[in-house]
Amino acid sequence: MSSDTLPIELSQTRRATLRRYRRVASDVFAAFRAQRSAVLAAGVLGFFVFLGVFAPLIAPYDPNREFVIAGQAQRLLEPSLKHPFGTTALSRDVFSQWVYGSRVSLIIGLVSGLAVTAIGTTVGVVAGYYKGNVDLVLMRIVDIMYGVPATPFILLLVLFFGTSLTNIVLAMVFFLWRTMARVVRSETLSLAERPFVKAARATGASDVRIITVHILPNLLPLIMIETTIIIAFSITLEAGISFLGLGATDVTSWGTMLELTFSSGAIRSAWWWVLPPGISITLLVLAFFYLSRVVEQISSPDTGRFEL
Amino acid sequence: MNQERLRYLLKRAGLSLFSLWVVATALFFAFRLLPGNPTTSVIAPQMSASARAELASQYGLNEPLSVQYLLYMKNLLTGNLGVSFQFNQPVSSLIVPKLINTLALTATAVILAYIIGSFVGAYLASRRDSSVDIYGTALVLTMYAAPVFWTGLLAIMVFSFRLDWLPSGGIHSVTFVADSFWGGYLSVDFLEHLVLPLIVTTLYFLSVPALTMRNNMIDTLDEDFIQLSRAAGLSDFSILYRHAARNALLPVLHYAAVSLGFAFGGSVVIETVFSWPGLGQMMFNATLAQDFPLAQSTFFLLAALIIFMNFLADALSVYVDPRTSATE
Numbered sequence: 001m002s003s004d005t006l007p008i009e010l011s012q013t014r015r016a017t018l019r020r021y022r023r024v025a026s027d028v029f030a031a032f033r034a035q036r037s038a039v040l041a042a043g044v045l046g047f048f049v050f051l052g053v054f055a056p057l058i059a060p061y062d063p064n065r066e067f068v069i070a071g072q073a074q075r076l077l078e079p080s081l082k083h084p085f086g087t088t089a090l091s092r093d094v095f096s097q098w099v100y101g102s103r104v105s106l107i108i109g110l111v112s113g114l115a116v117t118a119i120g121t122t123v124g125v126v127a128g129y130y131k132g133n134v135d136l137v138l139m140r141i142v143d144i145m146y147g148v149p150a151t152p153f154i155l156l157l158v159l160f161f162g163t164s165l166t167n168i169v170l171a172m173v174f175f176l177w178r179t180m181a182r183v184v185r186s187e188t189l190s191l192a193e194r195p196f197v198k199a200a201r202a203t204g205a206s207d208v209r210i211i212t213v214h215i216l217p218n219l220l221p222l223i224m225i226e227t228t229i230i231i232a233f234s235i236t237l238e239a240g241i242s243f244l245g246l247g248a249t250d251v252t253s254w255g256t257m258l259e260l261t262f263s264s265g266a267i268r269s270a271w272w273w274v275l276p277p278g279i280s281i282t283l284l285v286l287a288f289f290y291l292s293r294v295v296e297q298i299s300s301p302d303t304g305r306f307e308l
Numbered sequence: 309m310n311q312e313r314l315r316y317l318l319k320r321a322g323l324s325l326f327s328l329w330v331v332a333t334a335l336f337f338a339f340r341l342l343p344g345n346p347t348t349s350v351i352a353p354q355m356s357a358s359a360r361a362e363l364a365s366q367y368g369l370n371e372p373l374s375v376q377y378l379l380y381m382k383n384l385l386t387g388n389l390g391v392s393f394q395f396n397q398p399v400s401s402l403i404v405p406k407l408i409n410t411l412a413l414t415a416t417a418v419i420l421a422y423i424i425g426s427f428v429g430a431y432l433a434s435r436r437d438s439s440v441d442i443y444g445t446a447l448v449l450t451m452y453a454a455p456v457f458w459t460g461l462l463a464i465m466v467f468s469f470r471l472d473w474l475p476s477g478g479i480h481s482v483t484f485v486a487d488s489f490w491g492g493y494l495s496v497d498f499l500e501h502l503v504l505p506l507i508v509t510t511l512y513f514l515s516v517p518a519l520t521m522r523n524n525m526i527d528t529l530d531e532d533f534i535q536l537s538r539a540a541g542l543s544d545f546s547i548l549y550r551h552a553a554r555n556a557l558l559p560v561l562h563y564a565a566v567s568l569g570f571a572f573g574g575s576v577v578i579e580t581v582f583s584w585p586g587l588g589q590m591m592f593n594a595t596l597a598q599d600f601p602l603a604q605s606t607f608f609l610l611a612a613l614i615i616f617m618n619f620l621a622d623a624l625s626v627y628v629d630p631r632t633s634a635t636e
Contacts, residue, residue: 037446140323147327148334149573149614152591152607156338159595236455240577243457244592258458262581267461268469278458285453 031298041290044283052102059096063252067091079272086272088257089264097252098276104253105284108169108238113231115173120180121223125211127181128188139185145178154237158246165248168241172234180226187222191215221299228292232285239281254281313626324619331611336380339604340373384608390601394594399605403587407609409479410579410586412493414571417506421513422564428514429521429560430553434544436526445522452515456574460508460581467504474504477583505582509571516567517560524556562625569617572610 010018032038051058067074067087077087085094127138157171191197192215200210241247242255243262254277261267261274371379383390389399428448435441451459468476475481479501528534529552537547576588583589591606 143323144327144330147324147611147615147618148331149569149611151573152576152588152610153334155576155592156595156607160338232453236453239455240457240574243455244577244580255455258455258461262457262461267465271465274458274461274465278455278462281458282450282454286450289449289453 028298032294035294035297037290038294041287041294044287045291048102048106048280048284048287051099052106055099055103059093059099061093061096063092063097063100065092065096067093076266076270076273085276086270088260088273089266089270090260094257094273094276097257098254098280100252101254101257101277102280104165104248104251104255105235105238105281108165108172108253109231109235109284109288112169112172112176112234113227115169116176116180116230116234117223117227119173119177120226121184121216121219123177123181124184125188125215125219128185129192129207129211129215131189135185138181142178142181145175148175150175151237151240155241155244155246158241163246163249165251168238168246168248169234172237176230176234180223180230183222183226184219187219188215191218221295224295225292228288228295232288232292235281235285235288254278316626317623320619320622324615327615328612331615332381332384332608333377335604335607335611336377339600340376389605392594392599392602394597394599394602399602402590402602403606403609406585406587406590406606408493409584410572410575410588413502413505413509413578413584413586414575415568416502417509418513418564418568418571420506420510422517422560422567424510425514425517426521426553426557426560429518429523430525430548430556432518433522433525433529433556434548436529445519448515448518451511454512456508456512457577457581459512460505460578463504463508464581475501476504477501477581479585505578505584509578513567513571516563520560520563521553521556524559525552528552528556559625562621565617565621565624569614569621572613572617575610 032042067083068091074083074087074091075089077083077091079086083093083095085098088094088097123138123142127135154168154171154175157174158167161167161171197210197214200214205213238247238253239255239258242253243259245259245263247253247256247259257277258274261270267274382388387400389403391397392399392402395402428444432441432444432448435444464476467474479498480495481497481501534547534552537551542551572587574588575586576592578584579586579589580592587606587610591603591610594600594603594606
């Protein structure tokens with residue numbers, strides 16, 4: 001639908017703005033498609049999202065069903081037509097577990113990514129925009145958070161409050177927002193000094209308007225880069241927590257699958273059980289790394305950098 | 309060292325001490341007040357009545373919380389870490405050997421990773437946008453994306469169980485007897501146990517220095533003095549490693565200290581995979597076993613190491629780049 005046929009009457013300037021947005025969007029999309037690694041990353045992500053959303057339809061069995069044939073538990077079966085990825089030491093279907101496991105990783109990544117972005121951006125923008133004592137207090141808190149060893153503390157929190165998906169996400173978000181806040185704050189500091197912000201202030205724009213209309217859109221690439229990295233980091237962290245046996249007990253995640261391969265001693269033989277979860281975590285995390293890179297390349301094309 | 313730098317360093321040192329105090333306080337409350345905390349059975353049931361009474365008075369468990377807190381801080385400051393419930397030994401004597409084990413694996417891996425990673429990064433930058441760079445970067449990223457415990461599992465699966473080349477875990481064979489304390493670390497048996505975890509951890513930590521170095525080199529190679537050296541007819545090798553790398557390397561040093569701190573924090577995972585008797589594993593097992601003097605102390609020690617490494621990173625970057633103190 002072109003802007004001329006919009007049912008709502010738009011002013012001349014609004015129509016111009018809309019046209020500009022549309023042009024930028026199509027430029028970004030074209031730049032995205034030109035990057036082979038970006039398309040590949042989006043494909044991998046799309047695959048796992050598909051797997052997660054349609055898990056009940058794709059998985060042939062209940063992930064917790066134990067297969068027993070004529071009183072014989074079907075333990076550690078090699079891959080076959082009936083069990084494409086074989087069975088576990090508890091005679092469960094690896095393929096079904098793997099399909100359902102994608103849900104946990106995606107949900108963990110998404111929720112903790114969004115929460116960290118919301119908290120980190122708010123703290124960063126407020127500290128960077130208002131400066132002074134607000135900045136001082138907030139940044140001291142961030143500094144102290146940096147001094148706290150995240151991984152052991154997250155383990156401790158999960159251990160004390162109980163091993164559920166919610167607690168794992170809460171514990172991770174509690175520690176991960178610090179990087180986001182620091183990065184957003186320093187960018188906001190420099191944006192707030194730019195002529196267009198000063199011009200807006202001179203025309204009497206309110207703080208809220210300056211932040212939402214002039215500063216946030218310019219922070220967007222940075223926020224997207226940081227968010228993708230936080231998502232990737234959360235996914236690996238959850239896998240690590242689950243591997244230590246502190247994973248959510250009510251659902252099967254790739255991390256808990258790997259924990260069982262290790263604790264049951266199945267890594268001696270059952271490669272079909274060890275490979276799928278590990279490869280999937282790696283691919284998913286890698287996809288987010290490459291997505292963050294494409295944002296960086298589109299927003300500042302000449303650097304060729306690769307941030308972690 | 310000028311006044312401004314010194315003031316900056318003192319400020320960072322003060323902040324580090326403050327962080328340490330926050331961690332200590334958080335630990336105090338975590339181990340006493342949170343639901344399901346190990347102190348619900350602070351005094352091990354199998355202890356005799358007199359031992360219980362002695363422990364209770366040592367930790368002041370009959371006192372009000374404020375008195376307990378002061379006592380806890382006093383014990384921490386005087387290095388009195390208490391006695392482990394599980395092993396019935398002073399915590400400090402248990403911790404030292406584990407600390408050495410953790411350092412032997414983690415510190416070695418991080419140092420190796422930063423040496424190799426810097427070279428890899430410089431090389432990738434010099435071949436920027438070639439297929440070597442594209443696939444090399446992808447490989448480096450994959451090593452970072454793969455969970456380190458999983459690569460550890462794979463390594464054990466292939467090299468210990470399939471090929472039977474190397475031991476699958478632990479620090480010594482069951483039959484091994486060390487002739488002296490340090491002799492244990494200098495033996496072939498120890499090195500055999502070290503190889504697999506060391507390679508896996510090094511590959512994992514390689515990515516940060518490699519990518520940082522690559523980024524810095526790309527920036528440095530665009531600078532005027534590099535163009536000048538090129539115009540002066542210096543060889544590519546000399547430009548790359550003698551001039552550009554030297555400048556690009558400095559910020560990498562900062563990350564080395566941060567990475568080391570991070571590695572201590574994450575040591576619990578790799579030590580679990582390889583049954584490596586280190587600090588991380590001890591912290592985790594002690595917490596699970598509700599051995600709270602031991603858990604609390606190992607935790608605090610790990611935190612102190614991390615905070616110290618972060619301070620070292622700050623100190624290094626001021627020394628290396630005087631602009632740091634001006635920007636804060």
